[in-house]
Amino acid sequence: MNRKKLGVLGGMGPAATSLFFEKVIENTEASKDQEHIDMVILNHATIPDRTRAILENHKEPFLEAVQKDFKIFELAEVDHISIPCNTSHYFYDEMQAMTSIPIINMIEETVKFIREKFGQTAKVGILATDGTVNTGIYQDECHKYNMKALVPNVQNQEKIMQTIYDFKANKPVDVRGFEQIIEKMIHQEKCDCVILGCTELSCIEIAAHLRPYAVDAMQVLVNESIILSGKEIKKEEVVPNFE
Template sequence: MEAKSLGVIGGMGPKATSVFFDMIIEQTEADKDQDHIDMVILNHATLPDRTGVILGKNGELFLKAVAKDLKLLESSGVYNIAIPCNTSHYFYDDMQQMTSVNIINMVDETLKEIHNRFGEHCKVGILATNGTVSSGVYRQGCEQYNMQLHEPDAAVQEHVMDIIYNKVKRNLPVEPAEFEGIINHLLIHDECQCVIIACTELSCIPIQNEVAKNCVDAMSVLVQKSIELSGKRSISS
């Protein structure tokens, strides 16, 4: 398969972009430098906060800022664009209309993976920013695949936002057990069959395999699809 370059709009946040890049490198089947994917990464950290513009109904601020990134990546000749930020996918249709380059739909690819693994009518918990949850992108997607989305109660959601904004984005350590406790609450107390890790900051937190087996990490899904569309093989495939 022909090798194709990948564009990345990052900076949402910078740590998550760094983890995404590392995962691409680690999971691409390669024996030498030349076997890896050519990538153009824009670490646009000053993009407006996605949750803020969604809740404040100021989406045009984000779209105006990201339009320059899309044009720059298109002019660089990339074949696909990955955006490792779940909340930004609220604007997916608007962004795709701004460029002729395919933008990988992380939300839809994640829901396809859940549907393939857990089937129709499964109850799916979501761990994400307030912006992603309130935007309804995962809720609408679950309905299309005949799956039931379960949103955390207010206390759990507040805890999730605290981890994202007051710890990971500030580059402060997070105890994996703290995050695993939230996941297990959704799996056991709320009786979800699967939990979507739908924030790339949360994807930066390592979790045990026993917990991870009932999770689908949207960033991991984006990594696998990015490798595939770039004409490379994944180590896990």
């Protein structure tokens, strides 16, 4: 396969973008600098909050911001665009309509992976922002494959949002509280797996015994980005890799 250039629309948030970049490097089969993937990374940290844009039905500022980024990618002649932000994919169709460059669909690829790994009757827990959960983008994608989707109760969803925004603000994160939500969904709610459906959640180190059940949407995006860029995956991981 011919080598291709990858565009990364980042900044949502910056730490998640940094982790995405690191994961692409770590997971690309390469023995020298020249065998790695050429990337154009836009760390557009000032993009309006995605969850707020959805919940307040005020999408125009967000779409206007990313449209300018797509023009930069077109000038840079990238072949594919990765957006390491789950919530932004609510606007996937509108974003794709802005550019002829294929945008990798993080939501679709994650659910396809789950179907292949856990089967078409899998019950899937969704751990994500209020914006992602309320729009139902993961639930709808699961239902396309006849899989069941479960979202946390109100109290646990509030804890997840607190976890996400604490991480963004560089405040102490209640990792154990987050792990307890995963444990409840796996052991009490009988989910086969849970989706880490926010890139901030991908940055949090969780206990080893929970990793086999946690499908990291960011890692799925990393894998697909590598493949579409004409390279081979060194090690295919879809759970957080902190070893």
